[in-house]
Amino acid sequence: xxxxxxxDPGSRKTGFGIINVNGSHHDYVTSGVIxxxxxxxLPERIKVLVSSIQExxxxxxxxxxxxEQVFMAxxxxxxxxxxxxxxxxxxxxxSNDLEVAEYSARxxxxxxVGTGAAKKEQVQHMVKIxxxxxxxxxxxxxDALAAAICHAHTSASxxxxxxxxxxxxxxxx
Amino acid sequence: xxxxxxxDPGSRKTGFGIINVNGSHHDYVTSGVIxxxxxxxLPERIKVLVSSIQExxxxxxxxxxxxEQVFMAxxxxxxxxxxxxxxxxxxxxxSNDLEVAEYSARxxxxxxVGTGAAKKEQVQHMVKIxxxxxxxxxxxxxDALAAAICHAHTSASxxxxxxxxxxxxxxxx
Numbered sequence: 001x002x003x004x005x006x007x008d009p010g011s012r013k014t015g016f017g018i019i020n021v022n023g024s025h026h027d028y029v030t031s032g033v034i035x036x037x038x039x040x041x042l043p044e045r046i047k048v049l050v051s052s053i054q055e056x057x058x059x060x061x062x063x064x065x066x067x068e069q070v071f072m073a074x075x076x077x078x079x080x081x082x083x084x085x086x087x088x089x090x091x092x093x094x095s096n097d098l099e100v101a102e103y104s105a106r107x108x109x110x111x112x113v114g115t116g117a118a119k120k121e122q123v124q125h126m127v128k129i130x131x132x133x134x135x136x137x138x139x140x141x142x143d144a145l146a147a148a149i150c151h152a153h154t155s156a157s158x159x160x161x162x163x164x165x166x167x168x169x170x171x172x173x
Numbered sequence: 174x175x176x177x178x179x180x181d182p183g184s185r186k187t188g189f190g191i192i193n194v195n196g197s198h199h200d201y202v203t204s205g206v207i208x209x210x211x212x213x214x215l216p217e218r219i220k221v222l223v224s225s226i227q228e229x230x231x232x233x234x235x236x237x238x239x240x241e242q243v244f245m246a247x248x249x250x251x252x253x254x255x256x257x258x259x260x261x262x263x264x265x266x267x268s269n270d271l272e273v274a275e276y277s278a279r280x281x282x283x284x285x286v287g288t289g290a291a292k293k294e295q296v297q298h299m300v301k302i303x304x305x306x307x308x309x310x311x312x313x314x315x316d317a318l319a320a321a322i323c324h325a326h327t328s329a330s331x332x333x334x335x336x337x338x339x340x341x342x343x344x345x346x
Contacts, residue, residue, distance in 0.1 A: 043263055043273035050264045070253060079249040083256020090216050091223045091264035100216035
Protein backbone atom coordinates (compact mmCIF):
# COMPACT_ATOMS: atom_id res chain seq x y z
CA UNK A 1 0.00 0.00 0.00
CA UNK A 2 1.20 3.47 -0.83
CA UNK A 3 -0.40 6.89 -0.75
CA UNK A 4 0.32 9.16 -3.69
CA UNK A 5 -0.44 12.88 -3.64
CA UNK A 6 -1.09 14.43 -7.05
CA UNK A 7 -0.84 18.20 -7.46
CA ASP A 8 -2.07 20.39 -10.31
CA PRO A 9 -0.57 23.80 -9.56
CA GLY A 10 -2.00 27.08 -10.79
CA SER A 11 -1.60 30.75 -9.90
CA ARG A 12 -5.28 31.03 -8.88
CA LYS A 13 -6.32 27.48 -8.03
CA THR A 14 -4.23 24.45 -7.18
CA GLY A 15 -5.85 21.02 -7.40
CA PHE A 16 -4.82 18.15 -5.13
CA GLY A 17 -5.81 14.50 -4.93
CA ILE A 18 -4.64 11.49 -2.96
CA ILE A 19 -5.02 7.86 -4.03
CA ASN A 20 -4.10 4.69 -2.18
CA VAL A 21 -2.26 2.21 -4.39
CA ASN A 22 -2.31 -1.48 -3.52
CA GLY A 23 -0.77 -3.50 -6.34
CA SER A 24 -2.83 -2.74 -9.44
CA HIS A 25 -5.73 -1.48 -7.30
CA HIS A 26 -6.27 2.24 -6.66
CA ASP A 27 -8.59 3.73 -4.09
CA TYR A 28 -9.68 7.34 -3.86
CA VAL A 29 -8.68 8.96 -0.56
CA THR A 30 -9.37 12.67 -0.93
CA SER A 31 -9.20 15.56 -3.37
CA GLY A 32 -10.01 19.22 -3.61
CA VAL A 33 -8.96 22.66 -4.74
CA ILE A 34 -6.86 25.24 -2.89
CA UNK A 35 -8.08 28.68 -3.92
CA UNK A 36 -5.45 31.40 -3.56
CA UNK A 37 -6.53 34.86 -2.31
CA UNK A 38 -5.91 36.65 -5.62
CA UNK A 39 -6.71 40.03 -4.08
CA UNK A 40 -3.67 39.68 -1.83
CA UNK A 41 0.05 40.06 -2.56
CA LEU A 42 2.08 37.11 -3.83
CA PRO A 43 3.79 36.23 -0.50
CA GLU A 44 0.34 35.94 1.14
CA ARG A 45 -0.96 33.79 -1.70
CA ILE A 46 2.09 31.53 -1.45
CA LYS A 47 1.58 31.28 2.31
CA VAL A 48 -1.97 29.98 1.78
CA LEU A 49 -0.72 27.48 -0.82
CA VAL A 50 2.19 26.22 1.28
CA SER A 51 0.22 25.93 4.54
CA SER A 52 -2.66 24.15 2.76
CA ILE A 53 -0.30 21.59 1.19
CA GLN A 54 1.46 21.11 4.51
CA GLU A 55 -1.91 20.49 6.21
CA UNK A 56 -2.85 17.89 3.58
CA UNK A 57 0.53 16.16 4.05
CA UNK A 58 0.22 16.20 7.85
CA UNK A 59 -3.33 14.81 7.70
CA UNK A 60 -2.86 12.02 5.13
CA UNK A 61 0.91 11.28 5.22
CA UNK A 62 1.36 10.57 1.48
CA UNK A 63 4.65 8.88 0.60
CA UNK A 64 5.22 10.27 -2.86
CA UNK A 65 4.12 13.27 -4.86
CA UNK A 66 3.29 13.49 -8.55
CA UNK A 67 3.08 16.84 -10.32
CA GLU A 68 2.47 17.87 -13.90
CA GLN A 69 5.52 19.12 -15.77
CA VAL A 70 4.87 22.36 -17.60
CA PHE A 71 6.74 23.35 -20.70
CA MET A 72 4.50 25.84 -22.36
CA ALA A 73 2.64 28.90 -21.28
CA UNK A 74 0.82 31.45 -23.38
CA UNK A 75 3.19 34.27 -22.41
CA UNK A 76 6.07 35.16 -20.11
CA UNK A 77 3.80 36.84 -17.54
CA UNK A 78 1.53 33.84 -17.03
CA UNK A 79 4.55 31.48 -17.13
CA UNK A 80 6.12 33.44 -14.26
CA UNK A 81 2.91 33.26 -12.19
CA UNK A 82 2.43 29.55 -12.88
CA UNK A 83 6.11 28.93 -12.10
CA UNK A 84 5.81 30.70 -8.75
CA UNK A 85 2.86 28.53 -7.70
CA UNK A 86 4.55 25.39 -8.99
CA UNK A 87 7.86 26.17 -7.24
CA UNK A 88 6.05 26.92 -3.96
CA UNK A 89 4.03 23.67 -4.17
CA UNK A 90 7.18 21.61 -4.79
CA UNK A 91 8.95 23.48 -1.97
CA UNK A 92 6.13 22.55 0.44
CA UNK A 93 6.54 18.87 -0.50
CA UNK A 94 10.34 18.60 -0.49
CA SER A 95 10.57 20.39 2.85
CA ASN A 96 8.49 17.49 4.18
CA ASP A 97 11.11 15.08 2.75
CA LEU A 98 8.69 13.83 0.10
CA GLU A 99 9.97 12.66 -3.26
CA VAL A 100 8.38 14.56 -6.12
CA ALA A 101 8.00 12.97 -9.56
CA GLU A 102 7.19 15.07 -12.63
CA TYR A 103 5.15 13.91 -15.61
CA SER A 104 4.28 15.72 -18.81
CA ALA A 105 0.60 16.47 -19.53
CA ARG A 106 0.89 13.97 -22.39
CA UNK A 107 2.13 11.17 -20.10
CA UNK A 108 -0.68 11.87 -17.61
CA UNK A 109 -3.39 11.84 -20.29
CA UNK A 110 -1.90 8.70 -21.82
CA UNK A 111 -1.96 6.93 -18.44
CA UNK A 112 -5.55 7.91 -17.62
CA VAL A 113 -7.34 8.14 -20.97
CA GLY A 114 -5.02 6.09 -23.21
CA THR A 115 -4.17 8.97 -25.52
CA GLY A 116 -1.83 11.88 -24.95
CA ALA A 117 -4.17 14.18 -26.85
CA ALA A 118 -7.19 13.69 -24.54
CA LYS A 119 -9.40 16.63 -23.59
CA LYS A 120 -10.00 17.92 -20.05
CA GLU A 121 -13.49 16.37 -19.88
CA GLN A 122 -12.16 12.95 -20.92
CA VAL A 123 -9.61 13.12 -18.07
CA GLN A 124 -12.38 14.05 -15.60
CA HIS A 125 -14.58 11.24 -16.90
CA MET A 126 -11.87 8.55 -16.74
CA VAL A 127 -10.75 9.65 -13.26
CA LYS A 128 -14.37 9.21 -12.12
CA ILE A 129 -14.52 5.71 -13.67
CA UNK A 130 -11.06 4.54 -12.53
CA UNK A 131 -11.55 5.66 -8.93
CA UNK A 132 -15.27 4.67 -8.81
CA UNK A 133 -16.33 8.16 -7.78
CA UNK A 134 -20.04 8.92 -7.37
CA UNK A 135 -19.70 12.19 -9.31
CA UNK A 136 -17.35 14.00 -11.69
CA UNK A 137 -14.48 15.59 -9.74
CA UNK A 138 -13.79 19.30 -10.19
CA UNK A 139 -11.42 19.96 -13.12
CA UNK A 140 -8.25 20.83 -11.14
CA UNK A 141 -8.89 18.06 -8.60
CA UNK A 142 -9.36 15.60 -11.51
CA ASP A 143 -6.03 16.69 -13.03
CA ALA A 144 -4.32 16.20 -9.67
CA LEU A 145 -5.86 12.71 -9.26
CA ALA A 146 -4.82 11.92 -12.84
CA ALA A 147 -1.20 12.87 -12.01
CA ALA A 148 -1.35 10.52 -9.00
CA ILE A 149 -2.79 7.68 -11.17
CA CYS A 150 -0.05 8.27 -13.77
CA HIS A 151 2.60 7.91 -11.07
CA ALA A 152 0.97 4.70 -9.80
CA HIS A 153 1.07 3.27 -13.33
CA THR A 154 4.78 3.88 -13.64
CA SER A 155 6.35 0.61 -12.63
CA ALA A 156 9.63 2.19 -11.60
CA SER A 157 7.83 4.36 -9.12
CA UNK A 158 6.04 1.35 -7.63
CA UNK A 159 9.34 -0.46 -7.09
CA UNK A 160 10.45 2.71 -5.41
CA UNK A 161 7.34 2.91 -3.25
CA UNK A 162 7.82 -0.69 -2.15
CA UNK A 163 11.38 -0.04 -1.05
CA UNK A 164 13.24 3.23 -0.93
CA UNK A 165 10.53 5.61 0.15
CA UNK A 166 9.40 3.41 3.01
CA UNK A 167 12.90 3.43 4.41
CA UNK A 168 13.25 7.14 3.75
CA UNK A 169 10.12 7.87 5.72
CA UNK A 170 11.43 5.61 8.49
CA UNK A 171 8.23 3.63 8.92
CA UNK A 172 5.99 1.13 7.24
CA UNK A 173 2.55 1.81 5.93
CA UNK B 174 17.85 46.90 15.45
CA UNK B 175 16.40 44.68 12.76
CA UNK B 176 17.87 42.03 10.49
CA UNK B 177 16.69 42.08 6.87
CA UNK B 178 17.29 39.19 4.49
CA UNK B 179 17.46 40.15 0.82
CA UNK B 180 17.00 37.47 -1.83
CA ASP B 181 17.79 37.61 -5.55
CA PRO B 182 16.24 34.42 -6.93
CA GLY B 183 17.38 32.70 -10.10
CA SER B 184 16.92 29.28 -11.65
CA ARG B 185 20.68 28.55 -11.51
CA LYS B 186 21.96 30.85 -8.75
CA THR B 187 20.13 32.60 -5.94
CA GLY B 188 21.85 35.45 -4.15
CA PHE B 189 21.23 36.24 -0.50
CA GLY B 190 22.39 38.97 1.84
CA ILE B 191 21.58 40.04 5.39
CA ILE B 192 21.99 43.53 6.80
CA ASN B 193 21.44 44.81 10.31
CA VAL B 194 19.46 48.04 10.39
CA ASN B 195 19.78 50.38 13.35
CA GLY B 196 17.98 53.63 12.61
CA SER B 197 19.64 55.08 9.52
CA HIS B 198 22.71 52.89 10.06
CA HIS B 199 23.16 49.60 8.14
CA ASP B 200 25.71 46.93 8.91
CA TYR B 201 26.66 44.03 6.69
CA VAL B 202 26.02 40.65 8.34
CA THR B 203 26.49 38.04 5.65
CA SER B 204 25.91 37.33 1.96
CA GLY B 205 26.51 34.65 -0.62
CA VAL B 206 25.18 32.65 -3.51
CA ILE B 207 23.21 29.39 -3.45
CA UNK B 208 24.17 27.40 -6.55
CA UNK B 209 21.48 24.95 -7.67
CA UNK B 210 22.57 21.54 -9.00
CA UNK B 211 21.49 22.19 -12.60
CA UNK B 212 22.31 18.62 -13.65
CA UNK B 213 19.56 17.36 -11.32
CA UNK B 214 15.77 17.37 -11.68
CA LEU B 215 13.73 20.38 -10.56
CA PRO B 216 12.47 18.88 -7.23
CA GLU B 217 16.11 18.23 -6.20
CA ARG B 218 17.13 21.75 -7.20
CA ILE B 219 14.23 23.20 -5.22
CA LYS B 220 15.20 21.06 -2.23
CA VAL B 221 18.71 22.57 -2.25
CA LEU B 222 17.28 26.08 -2.53
CA VAL B 223 14.69 25.63 0.23
CA SER B 224 17.04 23.89 2.68
CA SER B 225 19.75 26.52 2.08
CA ILE B 226 17.35 29.39 2.76
CA GLN B 227 16.02 27.61 5.83
CA GLU B 228 19.60 27.16 7.12
CA UNK B 229 20.31 30.86 6.60
CA UNK B 230 17.10 31.77 8.46
CA UNK B 231 17.87 29.36 11.32
CA UNK B 232 21.43 30.69 11.66
CA UNK B 233 20.77 34.43 11.48
CA UNK B 234 17.09 34.81 12.46
CA UNK B 235 16.20 37.70 10.10
CA UNK B 236 12.92 39.44 10.87
CA UNK B 237 11.87 40.47 7.39
CA UNK B 238 12.61 39.45 3.85
CA UNK B 239 12.97 41.63 0.78
CA UNK B 240 12.82 40.15 -2.71
CA GLU B 241 12.95 41.64 -6.19
CA GLN B 242 9.66 41.71 -8.03
CA VAL B 243 9.95 40.34 -11.54
CA PHE B 244 7.69 41.47 -14.36
CA MET B 245 9.61 40.66 -17.45
CA ALA B 246 11.45 37.66 -18.77
CA UNK B 247 12.89 37.07 -22.22
CA UNK B 248 10.53 34.17 -22.96
CA UNK B 249 7.90 31.92 -21.38
CA UNK B 250 10.39 29.09 -20.73
CA UNK B 251 12.82 31.21 -18.74
CA UNK B 252 9.92 32.97 -16.97
CA UNK B 253 8.62 29.59 -15.80
CA UNK B 254 12.07 28.57 -14.48
CA UNK B 255 12.61 31.90 -12.74
CA UNK B 256 9.08 31.74 -11.31
CA UNK B 257 9.69 28.28 -9.87
CA UNK B 258 12.85 29.42 -8.06
CA UNK B 259 11.14 32.60 -6.87
CA UNK B 260 8.05 30.75 -5.63
CA UNK B 261 10.20 28.20 -3.78
CA UNK B 262 12.32 30.94 -2.15
CA UNK B 263 9.21 32.80 -0.96
CA UNK B 264 7.71 29.49 0.25
CA UNK B 265 10.84 28.83 2.35
CA UNK B 266 10.48 32.27 3.97
CA UNK B 267 6.72 32.30 4.61
CA SER B 268 6.81 28.80 6.09
CA ASN B 269 9.16 30.32 8.69
CA ASP B 270 6.51 32.98 9.39
CA LEU B 271 8.63 35.72 7.87
CA GLU B 272 7.03 38.69 6.18
CA VAL B 273 8.16 39.07 2.59
CA ALA B 274 8.20 42.47 0.88
CA GLU B 275 8.54 42.80 -2.88
CA TYR B 276 10.26 45.67 -4.69
CA SER B 277 10.67 46.30 -8.39
CA ALA B 278 14.20 46.33 -9.87
CA ARG B 279 13.65 50.05 -10.47
CA UNK B 280 12.84 50.72 -6.79
CA UNK B 281 15.88 48.75 -5.65
CA UNK B 282 18.26 50.57 -8.03
CA UNK B 283 16.72 53.91 -7.07
CA UNK B 284 17.27 53.15 -3.35
CA UNK B 285 20.89 52.06 -3.77
CA VAL B 286 22.27 54.07 -6.70
CA GLY B 287 19.79 56.95 -6.87
CA THR B 288 18.53 56.10 -10.35
CA GLY B 289 16.16 53.37 -11.46
CA ALA B 290 18.16 52.89 -14.64
CA ALA B 291 21.44 51.96 -12.92
CA LYS B 292 23.63 49.17 -14.29
CA LYS B 293 24.56 45.96 -12.44
CA GLU B 294 28.12 47.22 -11.77
CA GLN B 295 26.82 50.46 -10.27
CA VAL B 296 24.64 48.44 -7.87
CA GLN B 297 27.64 46.29 -6.88
CA HIS B 298 29.79 49.40 -6.39
CA MET B 299 27.22 51.26 -4.25
CA VAL B 300 26.48 48.16 -2.12
CA LYS B 301 30.24 47.96 -1.41
CA ILE B 302 30.35 51.67 -0.43
CA UNK B 303 27.10 51.71 1.60
CA UNK B 304 27.99 48.60 3.61
CA UNK B 305 31.72 49.47 3.87
CA UNK B 306 32.76 46.15 2.36
CA UNK B 307 36.47 45.46 1.75
CA UNK B 308 35.75 44.12 -1.76
CA UNK B 309 33.06 44.11 -4.44
CA UNK B 310 30.37 41.54 -3.59
CA UNK B 311 29.47 38.89 -6.18
CA UNK B 312 26.73 40.10 -8.58
CA UNK B 313 23.79 38.05 -7.21
CA UNK B 314 24.85 38.65 -3.59
CA UNK B 315 25.06 42.40 -4.35
CA ASP B 316 21.54 42.36 -5.80
CA ALA B 317 20.26 40.57 -2.70
CA LEU B 318 21.99 43.07 -0.38
CA ALA B 319 20.55 45.90 -2.52
CA ALA B 320 17.03 44.47 -2.04
CA ALA B 321 17.64 44.44 1.73
CA ILE B 322 18.92 48.05 1.67
CA CYS B 323 15.87 49.11 -0.37
CA HIS B 324 13.58 47.59 2.25
CA ALA B 325 15.50 49.35 5.04
CA HIS B 326 15.05 52.70 3.21
CA THR B 327 11.29 52.28 3.04
CA SER B 328 10.05 54.19 6.03
CA ALA B 329 6.83 52.19 6.27
CA SER B 330 8.81 49.00 6.63
CA UNK B 331 10.93 50.51 9.37
CA UNK B 332 7.83 51.44 11.35
CA UNK B 333 6.75 47.88 10.80
CA UNK B 334 10.10 46.50 11.92
CA UNK B 335 9.96 48.56 15.07
CA UNK B 336 6.55 47.24 16.00
CA UNK B 337 4.52 44.57 14.30
CA UNK B 338 7.22 42.14 13.27
CA UNK B 339 8.84 42.11 16.70
CA UNK B 340 5.54 41.11 18.22
CA UNK B 341 4.88 38.57 15.46
CA UNK B 342 8.19 36.87 16.14
CA UNK B 343 7.39 36.91 19.86
CA UNK B 344 10.73 38.33 20.97
CA UNK B 345 12.89 41.41 20.90
CA UNK B 346 16.11 41.73 19.03
